[in-house]
Amino acid sequence: MPDIESRIVTEAALTPQDIHDRYRVLNGAIYGLASHGKWLGAFKPGNRSPDVKGLYLAGGAAHPGPGMPMVLMSGWIAADSLDQDRAAPRAQPPLNQYTAAPSPAAVV
Numbered sequence: 001m002p003d004i005e006s007r008i009v010t011e012a013a014l015t016p017q018d019i020h021d022r023y024r025v026l027n028g029a030i031y032g033l034a035s036h037g038k039w040l041g042a043f044k045p046g047n048r049s050p051d052v053k054g055l056y057l058a059g060g061a062a063h064p065g066p067g068m069p070m071v072l073m074s075g076w077i078a079a080d081s082l083d084q085d086r087a088a089p090r091a092q093p094p095l096n097q098y099t100a101a102p103s104p105a106a107v108v
Contacts, residue, residue, distance in 0.1 A: 031066035047078040048085075056082050 001007075016028025044063045049055035056078040061065035064073055 031060055047074065048081050054085075 002102065019025060019028035019030060024105060044065055045057055046063055047057050058071070058075040058078040060071050060074075062074050063077065064070045
């Protein structure tokens with residue numbers, strides 16, 4: 001289409017500064033933390049905050065990383081972590097399936 005430029009009615013560009021201003025992401029980085037060096041793969045922040053009890057992290061900047069499938073996985077991991085942490089204090093000894101009493105191995 002040799003005359004494509006004459007057919008353009010509106011043209012817009014989105015710079016990293018525009019992304020930063022509009023979405024409040026660090027320096028306009030649409031994928032969060034850098035995916036190299038210190039933040040490569042498994043070295044992204046975990047889904048449990050090591051500093052704040054009860055704070056769970058999810059998103060492209062948390063484990064496992066950027067991209068829609070990974071962000072969804074991050075949410076699932078954070079939710080599973082919350083479930084595990086909430087269930088831990090209430091853990092009951094396993095019941096004997098025949099008598100509904102604690103299994104002998106659970107009785108000390």
